[in-house]
Amino acid sequence: MCAAVDDATREFDAFFEAHFAELSRLAHLLTGDSTGADDLAADALLALWRRWDRMRAAEYPVAYARGVVANMARSRIRSAVRERRRITLFWSSQSEVTDGPDVPAVIDVQEALSRLPFRKRACVVLRHAFDLSERDTALALGISVGTVKSQTSKGMAELQRQLTPLPGVERVQAAAPGGRTA
Template identity: 40%
Template sequence: MKAEDEEQYQEFVRSRWQRLLRTAYLLTGDRHLAEDLTQTALAKAYRLWHRVRRSDNPDAYVRRILVSCDKDRFRKRRVPEHLTDTPPDVATAEDDMARVDQRALLAAALARLPRRQRAVVVLRYWEDLSEAEVAETLGCSTGTVKSQAAKALSKLRAVLRPVPAAAPS
């Protein structure tokens, strides 16, 4: 790779690392897997940098690589998931710890979604991509994105719905 291309690639990685890592974390539900997934995607982007930098949207190109790498991870080996019947306790005070608990609860709820629904939710609502951009990234139709998003949001609402307090006796 030419020195100029190398410099462009390094700047791209520096400026996009955190966002890609967050997306990978939301796709995998595990910090270490997210780091591995992000590194794998960026390694592939490095090999294809001549295509990535010439594309209309390098961010979308690398995001698609990231999602593809996540799909490959499931094809190669199944990762055991341990689901529980009850979510973890949530703090009642609105402090930093409560927000951390809420994020952990949301991450756990996302992890319970099927892989494709999780990818749609992360790309559509976390990354704030349009339905068309999500469809392009996942290689499916806009209708599939809409239906998968609706199903995923319904499941998330059911899991994250606050439990009504019992009436005092």
């Protein structure tokens, strides 16, 4: 029995060493949080360690690990959104509401990704940043290959729309007082 535990520990250590960096990058791309990505990957690996006896027998343990990271990232994003809403409600009742957010002139890819719904973001990141096949992406997210295809296509189209400057935007932003364009 002791030899089996040692084998399991060695297998997990090897799995950890081989996949921690990849899982951390995935967490970073899904959440946009570089400081919390390592923690999220470590939490996912801890969850895997608790079920390592089943995991080590799985056909695609890396796909399962990616799915755990994706699910944990989704939970963290939802928690962060709920927290932001609570903070916004608190401050809006305490102070005057402004005209609106200051929209940056240039949207970078990470900001554009953060605007995508989670499933589209996950499909785009796994397919294009991690170069996974449609099948591997479907396994990681627990969805069908057809869903991966459609979500990736829609996500890429949304990113292209977000990152392509609209004609005439400069003129609208440079409008003279009174609403006339410069």
